[in-house]
Amino acid sequence: MSLSREQIAIRVSQELKDGYYVNLGIGIPTLVANYVPDDIEVMLQSENGLLGMGPYPTEEEVDADMINAGKETVTAVTGAAIFNSADSFAMIRGGHVDLTVLGAFEVDQQGNIASWMIPGKLVKGMGGAMDLVAGAKNIVVTMTHANKKGESKMLSECTLPLTGVNCVKKIVTDLAVLEVKDGAFHLLERAPGVSVDEIQQKTAGKLVVPEFVPEMNV
Amino acid sequence: MAGFDKVVDNYEQAMQGLQDGMTLIAGGFGLCGIPEGLIAEIKRMNTRELTVVSNNCGVDDFGLGILLEGQQIKKIIASYVGENSIFEKQAIEGTLDVELTPQGTLAEKMRAGGAGIPAFYTATGFGTPVAEGKEVREFDGRPYIMEESITGEFAIVKAWKADRYGNLVYRDTAMNFNPMAATAGKITVAEVEEIVEPGELDPCHIHTQGIFVDRVIKGNFEKRIERRVTRS
Numbered sequence: 001m002s003l004s005r006e007q008i009a010i011r012v013s014q015e016l017k018d019g020y021y022v023n024l025g026i027g028i029p030t031l032v033a034n035y036v037p038d039d040i041e042v043m044l045q046s047e048n049g050l051l052g053m054g055p056y057p058t059e060e061e062v063d064a065d066m067i068n069a070g071k072e073t074v075t076a077v078t079g080a081a082i083f084n085s086a087d088s089f090a091m092i093r094g095g096h097v098d099l100t101v102l103g104a105f106e107v108d109q110q111g112n113i114a115s116w117m118i119p120g121k122l123v124k125g126m127g128g129a130m131d132l133v134a135g136a137k138n139i140v141v142t143m144t145h146a147n148k149k150g151e152s153k154m155l156s157e158c159t160l161p162l163t164g165v166n167c168v169k170k171i172v173t174d175l176a177v178l179e180v181k182d183g184a185f186h187l188l189e190r191a192p193g194v195s196v197d198e199i200q201q202k203t204a205g206k207l208v209v210p211e212f213v214p215e216m217n218v
Numbered sequence: 219m220a221g222f223d224k225v226v227d228n229y230e231q232a233m234q235g236l237q238d239g240m241t242l243i244a245g246g247f248g249l250c251g252i253p254e255g256l257i258a259e260i261k262r263m264n265t266r267e268l269t270v271v272s273n274n275c276g277v278d279d280f281g282l283g284i285l286l287e288g289q290q291i292k293k294i295i296a297s298y299v300g301e302n303s304i305f306e307k308q309a310i311e312g313t314l315d316v317e318l319t320p321q322g323t324l325a326e327k328m329r330a331g332g333a334g335i336p337a338f339y340t341a342t343g344f345g346t347p348v349a350e351g352k353e354v355r356e357f358d359g360r361p362y363i364m365e366e367s368i369t370g371e372f373a374i375v376k377a378w379k380a381d382r383y384g385n386l387v388y389r390d391t392a393m394n395f396n397p398m399a400a401t402a403g404k405i406t407v408a409e410v411e412e413i414v415e416p417g418e419l420d421p422c423h424i425h426t427q428g429i430f431v432d433r434v435i436k437g438n439f440e441k442r443i444e445r446r447v448t449r450s
Contacts, residue, residue: 047321048247049391056449064250064441065378065390071248072447082390084397084425085247085273086329089322093342117347122306123318125298130348131322134341165345 001193002174007218008142010035011172011189012101014217015140016042023047023092023132025102026070028142032101043077045097047128049088052080069128092128093135100136102129104143104168106158109205111168111180113141114160126163133164145173145202152204154178154185175199177216184208189216224384224434225413229259232407232435233372236265239292241370243328243403244272244282245396248301249444251388252281253376253409255437261285269293271368273324273395278302280442289313295368297321301444320348323365325398330367332401332430337366373403376437377426380410381417384431385424393425400426409437 003011009031016022016032018040024030033053036042044053046068053068054075061075068074076082091097104115113133116126133139146152154171171178176199177189184206190199192215200207226232233256236242242260246252257276260268261284270291276283285291286304293315300306308314319327320342330338339362343349353364375396378389386408388396400406408426413436 046391048250049394056447058450059448062443062446062448063390064443065392067248067250067391067444070445071250072445073443074447076390082393084388084393085321085325085395086398089325093322093340112345122300122310124300125296125318126320126348127298128321130320130346131342134344135322162346 001191003191003218006031008172008174010218011177011216012140012142013037015099015170016040020098021045021051021096022099022101023097023136025129027103029101029103030070045091046074047088047092047132049083049085050076050080051083051091052077054080089128089131092131095135095137097136099138099140100132101140101142102132104141104153105160106153106155107141107143107168107171107180108155108158109180109184111166112158113163113168114158115163117161119161129163133167139168140170140172141168142172145175145199150202152202154203154205156205175202187213189214191216192218222383222428224428224431225382226433226435229255229435232256232409232433233259233263235405236260236263236372238265239267240372241269241271243368243370243373243399244270245375245394245399246272246274246281247391247394248274249276249281249442251376251392251394251396252276253374253407253437254281254439255435256374256407256409257282257284260290261288264288264290266290267292269295271295271328271370273297273321274301275299275305276302277444278304286314293317295319295324297324325395327365327368328395328398328402331369332398335367337364339364369402369404371404373399373406375400375406375408377408377410379412379414379419380408380434381414381419382434383416384408384428384434385419386410386426386431387419387423388425397426400430405432406430407433407435409435411437411439
């Protein structure tokens with residue numbers, strides 16, 4: 001069975017380490033915040049200028065001056081810091097953020113990512129995504145392995161305009177966990193009940209498969 | 219003698235000198251921390267052919283979006299737009315020129331512009347459509363693109379508190395692009411929630427120093443929330 005959005009988030013949460021500063025993109029990445037293991041501490045960075053993002057506010061706590069990068073109302077945790085956009089991107093571009101999790105339309109075996117523009121459709125902009133992929137020490141991409149037509153999103157070369165080059169290290173899809181290195185996707189884990197054959201079939205780029213591929217623990 | 223007193227009494231004085239064709243830099247992130255009254259004044263003035271530099275462009279009936287209605291904006295430099303239908307229509311019809319810029323690059327363009335640095339190199343956008351036509355240079359084996367900084371004839375920002383000398387303090391994430399925008403305007407106008415006397419703000423806790431600010435006006439803010447999300 002392919003993973004649900006929540007299960008993808010649970011698997012990504014296993015990449016978190018104690019003391020990590022983490023930036024979570026919109027969509028599935030946002031869900032990762034719900035599954036931070038109890039025995040570690042992580043600090044969430046929101047690129048509009050908040051380090052130490054907390055949960056959504058209660059009705060009483062709602063404050064127009066407190067929002068996240070998705071423009072949603074939000075709270076700050078104890079010990080949070082608030083700063084301007086230039087400082088925020090100094091953290092991001094300067095490589096101080098330990099892990100960035102974001103979605104994508106396509107990823108290729110060189111670690112290139114396309115996530116912001118589909119020619120012919122209205123382009124709303126890249127927001128902070130290009131800075132995040134250029135600057136993070138570690139980038140995990142979450143997406144479905146193939147699109148609704150069954151076409152692979154794991155390519156030998158991205159077809160859409162890029163967000164960044166040679167930057168994606170790890171991908172968690174609804175079918176598998178893969179590492180990108182040496183110009184290939186390396187299969188690390190498969191979703192429970194999903195066969196290596198199915199993953200192979202839905203991976204258009206070069207896939208390296210080890211002898212034993214464990215199932216994910218989700 | 220006005221000395222360093224930057225406080226003006228009305229919006230007309232606050233935006234005096236803004237003319238057709240000028241570049242206007244605006245602080246704010248979405249609808250958070252935007253100079254609502256100054257934007258409304260620009261609409262009233264019907265200043266046209268503006269180049270607007272701002273992370274976003276408001277929504278149809280609020281924020282910078284209200285300047286789209288009368289086609290007052292010729293060009294927008296932003297990182298994320300299209301939260302409004304008029305914007306979409308004008309962008310598709312080609313009456314509005316849109317220059318999409320990565321958010322961090324946009325912040326740095328304002329910061330550098332205000333700091334007298336004409337350009338800088340960044341890895342952001344290398345190998346993407348953003349890099350087209352830009353100089354590429356390698357440092358330590360990694361390619362970077364050259365980005366030019368931005369200044370404007372006017373900058374409009376929103377702060378929480380100001381003293382009469384134009385020292386500004388922002389509140390929570392309403393800070394966002396405002397401090398950089400404030401440095402990048404030839405004339406910088408701050409619309410604030412509260413004006414206090416010099417000395418009332420802790421000198422160590424000033425976010426934007428009065429030297430960057432030319433005019434201060436006390437505004438009345440609606441503070442509209444774009445996406446109200448709560449937990450139970």
